[in-house]
Amino acid sequence: MPSSYLWLIPLLPFAGFLINGTLGRKLPRAAVTAIALLFTAIPAALVAWLWTTMKAAGAPESITIISRPWIAITGFHVDFAFTVDHLTLLMLGVVTGVGFLIHLYSAGYMAHEEGYWRYFAYLNLFMFFMLVLVLSSSFLLLFVGWEGVGLASYLLIGFYFQKDSAANAGKKAFIVNRIGDFGFLLAMFLIVSHFGSLDFHQVFNHIAANPQWQGGTLTIIALLLVVGAAGKSAQIPLYVWLPDAMEGPTPVSALIHAATMVTAGIYMVARCHVLFDRSTTALTVVAIIGAATAIFAACIGMVQHDIKRVLAYSTVSQLGYMFLACGVGAYTAGIFHLLTHAFFKALLFLAAGSVIHALSGEQDMRNMGGLRKRIPVTFWTMTMGVIAIAGIPPWAGFFSKDEILYQAFISPNPLGKLLWAVGLLTAGMTSFYMFRLWFKTFFGPEHFDEHPADNHASHAAGHDDAQAAHPHGVHESPAIMTVPLAILAILSVIGGWVGVPAALGGHNEIEHFLEPVFTSGTAEAVTTVANHSLELGLAAVSVLIALAGFGLAYAFYYKKPGTADAIAEKAPALYRLLENKFYIDEIYQATIVTPLQMFSRLILGGLVDAGLVGGSASLAGATTRGLSSVARLIQSGNIRSYAGWLALGAAAVLVVMIFGRAIWQH
Template sequence: MNPNTLWLIPLSPLLGFLINGTVGRKLPRPFVTAIALIATIIPAVKVFQLWLFMKFAADGPLTMSVVSRPWIDITNFHVDFALSVDHLTLIMLGVVTGVGFLIHLYAAGYMAHEDGYWRFFAYLNLFMFFMSVLVLADSFLLLFVGWEGVGLASYLLIGFYFTKTSAANAGKKAFILNRVGDFGFLLAMFLLIAHFGTLSFSEVFASITANPGLHGGFLTAIALLLLVGAAGKSAQIPLYVWLPDAMEGPTPVSALIHAATMVTAGVYMVARCHTLFDRSPFALAVVACIGAATAIFAACIALVQHDIKRVLAYSTVSQLGYMFLACGVGAYTAGIFHVLTHAFFKALLFLAAGSVIHALSGEQDMRVMGGLRKRIPVTFWTMTMGVFAIAGIPPLAGFFSKDEILFQAYSWTAYPALGKLLWLVGLITAGMTSFYMFRLWFKTFFGAERFDEHHLGDTSHNAEHDDSEATHSHGVHESSWIMLAPLVILAILSVVGGWVGVPAALGGHNEIEHFLEPVFASGIAEPLAVASHGSEIGLAAVSVITALLGFMLAYLWYYKKPGTAAALAQRFPHPYNLVANKFFVDEIYNAIFVTGLLGFTRIFLKGFDSIVVDGFGKFAGWVAFDFGEVTRRIQSGNIRSYAGWLALGAAAVMVVMIFGRFWV
C-alpha cells in the first residue's frame, strides 16, 4: 500500500470544508449533505483498508509514515511535516472516521430544518480535518496544530447558535479554558526542545529508551505540563467546567466532540507519550489521582441533573476520568479500550437523547418526559443498549473495558495501597454511573406521560430551543430513518464492541491487547498485573453486583416508588442543593478568576494605562505644542526679523570661532 495515500484521510474533510464553506450557501441542501458525507466516508474507507493491510497482510508493517518536506529547518532544530500510522493511530482513526461518519449521517436528518445548514456541515468537516491531523501527527508540533484546530472547530460548533447568549458564552468558555491547558502543552514542548533538540515522537522516545537511567527530573516536569494540556482538552479537574456548558451546541456536536473525538485527545496524547510518562512514577500517580477524582466528582453531579443532555455531559467527564485512571496505573491498553467502547455507547446515548428531544419538539427536561417507550420504540431500544453498556452490565461493551480498568487499578504494583484506594473510588463511581443512567432511563421512558402534547414546540425555556425540528413540528413522533440507522449501528457496536477485549479469565483472548502490544511493549516502568483467573473473576463479579445495586436503587426510587428521591431531597436540602448547584465550582471560578481578572484590568486601565501611558502621550504632546509655539516664531514672514536672526547666528558663529579654542 502506498503510504502517500495517508494524505487522503485529512485532506478529504478539508476539501469538504472548503467547498461547503465557500459556495455551500448557494447549493441545495442535498448537495451540501452529499459533499459532507463523501468527505467523511473516504477517510473511513481508507482507515479500514489500512487496518486490513497492517493486520492481515503477510508483510504488513507495524508503522507507516509519509514525509512531505522539511517544515522547520534552522540551526540545531529540524521538524518534518510528516504523518505516521501505527496500531494506536488506527484505533483512534477508526473511532474518529467511523463514528464521525455516522454522526454526520444523523445530523443530515436532525439539522434538516435549521438555518445555516451549510455552515454546520462545513464546521463538522473542519473539525474532522483537524482531528485527523492530531491523530496522524508524527511530531509534537504537528499534533499541537491539530490540537489547536479542534479547539477552534469546537468553538465554532458549540457556538453554532451564536445569536443565543448562552451558546456564545459556552463557546468562549470552552475556547478560553482549552487555551489555559494549551499553555502547559507549549511549555512542555519548549522543555522537549531544550533537552532533546527535537519534537519528533520517534526521536524523543528513542532518546529516552536509549538512556535507561533517565528518570524523574525534567521528565516529570514535561509529563506534568503535558497533563495540564490533556486535562484541558479532556475535561479533567480543574479544567472540566467547559464541557457541560458545551451542550449548548446542537446534539450531533455533543456526540461528535464530547463522546467520540475531541475529549479523548488528551487520553490519546498521554498514551502516545507512554515512554515519557513511564519514566516518572510520580507523574503517573498524579494522572491516576486526577482521573479518579474527576470520575467520582462528575458522577456525583450527574446524579441530580434534570436536563437529559447534561446528565450525559457529566457522565462523559466521569468516563474520561476512568480513562485517565487507566493510563495513570500504566494500563494504557485498558484506557484506549475504554476510549473505543465509550465512543460507541456515548455517541449512541447522545444521538438517542437527540432523538428524544426531536420527538418532544425540543424538550430536554426529564421531569416533563415519561412513558416514551411505546411512542418512540426504536429510540427506546437503542438507547437501552447504550444505558446497559455504560452501566457495565455483561456482556455489553462497557463491562469489559471498565472491568479491565478496575482490575488494573486494584493490581497496581507501583503504589499498591494507592491502587486499592483508586479501585474503590472507581467501583463507587461504577455504582453511581449505573444509578444515574437508569434514573435517566426510567424518567424518560417509563411511568406516566408528564408532557403536554398540545404544547410541544413551545420550547423557549429549553437550552436547545432552536434544535432540529423543534419549531416546525408538533406531537410526539419517532425520528426519520436517516437518524435511526446510526442509532441501530451504534447499538450493535455497544453490545459487541467490547468482545475484542474479553480477558482470558472470562474465556477470551483480549485481542485489543495483542493488537496494541507493539505500541506499548517498550518503556513500561512497572509490569502490569498478571492475576489468577479466580481473582479477576471475583473482581468482575464485585463490579457487576455494584452495577446491579445502582439499577435496583434507580428502579425503587424512580419506577416502583417515584416520589422517594424528591422526598429525600426535601429531607436533606443542603447536601442536595450543594450537588445540584455543581458544588458551586463555576461560581467560585467566576469570583476568583473572572471577577479578579476584570478587576485587575480595570485597575490596570485606570492606573498604569491612564496615568503612565496616556500621561506620557499627553506630556509628549504638550512639549511638542509648546516647543512649536516658540519655534514657529522663527518663520514669522517678517524680513527684518529674519535679518535679526541671521545677525544673531553670525555673531554666535564668530564667538565660537574666537573663543572656542579656550574651551577645547
C-alpha cells in the first residue's frame, strides 16, 4: 500500500465531521447517515488493505510517513509523522472495524433523535482523534489525539445536554481526565529534558542503547505516564468518570467506553514497554492498580440494577485485567484481551441498547424479564457476549483472560501469585454478575409495561437515549441494528482463536504477530511451552470458577429468585456499601470537590475577585469620578470662569519658575 494513502485513514472521518458539523442541519438524515458511514467505511477498507500489505512476505515491520517538520527549534525537533507497526495495525483494525459497526448500528438506534446530524459529527470527530492517537509517532502527536478524544467524549457523553445528569457527566469525564493529562504533560517535560526528543523511535532507541539505565528518572517518567493512563483507562483512583458516562447514547458507550478511548491508556503503556521494562517499581504499581481496579469494580457490578451501569463497571474491571497484564510484563496478553474485549463488550453494550430500544427507554433490570422470546436475535447475540466475558471456552474471552492469569502466575514479580488469585476471584465475580444480568433481563416473569402511556413525552423530554415509543409493544430491533450484533457475536466466539496457546493445541498467532513490537514475546513463548501442564491446570481452575459464577447466578436469579434479596437482608450494611459504590463519589465530593468550591468562593471569589479585582475597579471608578468633577468645574462654559482659571494657571507657572530656579541655584 503506498504510504501516501495512510493520511486518508484519519482525514476521512475528519472530513465527515466537517461536512455534517457545518451542513448537517440542512441535509436530509439519509445524507447525514451516508456521509458518516462512508467516511468510516473507507478507512476500515484502507486498514484491511494495509493489513494484507504488511502481512505479505518481505513486507517491512513498520511504515513511517513524515509530512514536514512540526516544531524545529535549536536543540529540539518534532515531525508531524505517522508510524504503522504491528501494534498500530491491530489497534487500527479495532478502531475502524468496530467503529464502523457502531456507526451502522447508530443509524437505526438514533433514527428518531433530535440532533441526529450533531451526533454523527461528534462520532466522526472522535474517530479522527482516536486514529491520530494510534498512528502518532511521537508523544506530542499522541497527546493531541489523547486530548482530542477527551473533547469528543465530553461532547458525546453530554449529547443530551438539556439533562442535568448528562451535562454533569460530561463535565465530570472532562475534569477527571484532565487530572490524568497533567501527569502525562509532566512526563513529556521530563522526557524532553532527559532525552531531548519526543519521538518514540529516538527515545526508545536511546534507552535500549544504555542497558545500565534502571529506575531513577525512568521510574518517575513511567509513574507519571501511569497517572495519564489511569485517567484515560478508568483505573483507581480516576475511574469515577466512566460509570457516569453512561448518560450518553448507548452506541457511544459501546464505541468510547468499550472498544476505543478507554483502551488508550493500555495502548500507551504497551507502546512504552521499553521504558516500563526498566522500572520494576513502575510495573509493580501498574499491576497493583490493575488488580485492585479489577476486583473493586467487579464488587460494585454485582449489585447494580441499571443494565448499562453493570456493563460500565464490567468495563472498568476488564481494563484492570489489561493493566494487570502490562504490570507483569505480559504486554501481548494485555493487547490480546484488549482485542477480544472490544468484540464482546461492544456487543454487550449494543445488545443492551437493543433491549432498551425494545422497552422504549427502560434500563432498570428489575423492570425487565422474559424477553428472550420477544427479542430473540438480541437474546442470542447477547448470550454470545455474556459467555465470552465469563471466560468459558472456546469463546474469545477465555483465551485472552486465561493468558493474563497464566502470565501473572508465572511472573517473577513477588506478588505474582497474589495477583493471579485476585484475577481468578474477579473472573468468578464477572461470570456471576454477567449471568445475573442475563437471567434478570431475559428469563423469569415479565416486569415491564408493554404499552407505557407516557413513552413519547418521556422520550421528547430527553429522559433516555432509546428510540421513540413503540405503539405496537415490545419487538425486535431493525436489521440495521441486529446485523452489527450478529457480526460482533461471531467475533466474540472466534475472535480469541488467534491466541490459542500451544498447551491447548494452537500456535498463539497474536503473540507471533506482535513479537516484532514486544521483544519479550520470545521469552514468554519459551516459558509457555515449558509449562504446558501448569497452563492446562490453571485453565481448568479458571473454567471451574467461571462455571461456579454461572451456577450461583442460576440459583439466585432463576431457580430461586428470592435468594439474592434474602442474602442482602441478612447483610444490609455490606449490601448498601456495594450498592452505593463504596461511597467513593461522596468521599470525593466531601474531601475534594466541596473544599475546592469553598476555596473558589471564599478566596478566589471573595478576596481576589470581590476584594482585589472589584476593589481595584471601584478605586479606578472613584478616581475617574473625582477627576471628572474637577474637570466639570473647569469646563463650565462661563467666560469669566475661564479667565479666572487662566490667571490662576499663569500665576502657578510663574511661582514654579521663580521658586524652582531658586531651589535649583541653591
